[in-house]
Amino acid sequence: MAINGSKHPFFYTTVQKGVTLRKKCNILRVIMEWIKKNLLAGNNSQKKAKKFPLGLWIKCESCNGIIYKKEAEKKLDVCPKCQYHFRVSAHTRINILIDPGTFQEHDSHVEPVDPIDFKDLKKYRDRMKASQKSTGLKDGIVSGEGLINGKRVMIAVFEFAFMGGSMGSVIGEKITRIVEAALVHKCPVIIFSSSGGARMQEGILSLMQMAKTSSAIARLKEAGLPYISVLTDPTMGGVTASFAMLGDIIMAEPKALIGFAGPRVIKETIREKLPEGFQRAEYLLDHGMIDMIVERKNMKETLSKLVTMLT
DSSP: OOOOGGGOHHHHHHHHHHHHHHHHHHHHHHHHHHIIIIIIHHHHHHHHHHHSOSOOEEEOTTTOOEEEHHHHHHTTSBOTTTOOBOOOOHHHHHHHHSOTTOOEEEOTTOOOOOTTOOBSSSBHHHHHHHHHHHHSOSSSEEEEEEEETTEEEEEEEEOTTTGGGOBOHHHHHHHHHHHHHHHHHTOOEEEEEEESSBOGGGTHHHHHHHHHHHHHHHHHHHTTOOEEEEEEEEEOHHHHTTGGGOOSEEEEOTTOBBOSSOHHHHHHHHTSOOOTTTTBHHHHHHTTSSSEEOOHHHHHHHHHHHHHHHO
16 A cells, blocks of 8 residues: 555654754844844944044034044144134143243142042042043143243143143142242243133132232232233133233133133023123124234244233
8 A cells, every 4th residue: 555655644744844944944044144244244343443543533613524633733723614723732832832842841740639628529639630640730730931932931821621721729829930930030921821710629729829820910010021811712710800811911812712600601690692702702802801812823923022022
């Protein structure tokens, strides 16, 4: 008797198992192809991305343009499209202004303390350590002496990256010492300000620096020595309310934000729309608050001419 193989129990079971196995193999193959296409390919692209150099492009805060970083650096960190002046470090600014090899830093060892054991979301000590590590500075200012086109000057430059350039006891002390050095050597003082104001973590001691620095500038004027104040973006709060606005000549970089309280705070307080360009350097120049606006590329030559005329 012939056996119909397709209906035989053993043959039927074997075929069904084979079909099930093929289905499972097909499903497994599909899964492996998806993993290879999506997950493994993603990992490979990430590895390639890591090899691609980062930080080649920067975004302008004024015109929102994307700029090749080296192109901006060639123009002294100025946007080639809208002439917006990017913030630069204290040492970068000194290298732009001071004759090569002539800068001698003063009081680089002076560092802040925590006089009132201040703590908000973080301890003041921890904030200081973080800023010191990121900037390589003890505090938010670099001071010293050097030559500008062969003319000796005392100079102090704020480092905004150090806790927003906030003015504490160290900054007040270093500015005072620079002024005292100028009195000894009979030379001009130039201060580049870039600050959010007094450092609240030092309480009343930070506010005392306003009077301390203003008194030092008064002694400089009594001696007949020039003081040039250069305001960069931003210069706010207690710095504006003290030595920053006491210069014989007050200069500013283009579009620098300059004021005491910020525009947002003022707007919310008076509940009125602020004028166009309020608290920008151009607005202050139009209203007689500063003497001139100077582009970064012309800053060294302008300072050299002013020092020559005033001395």
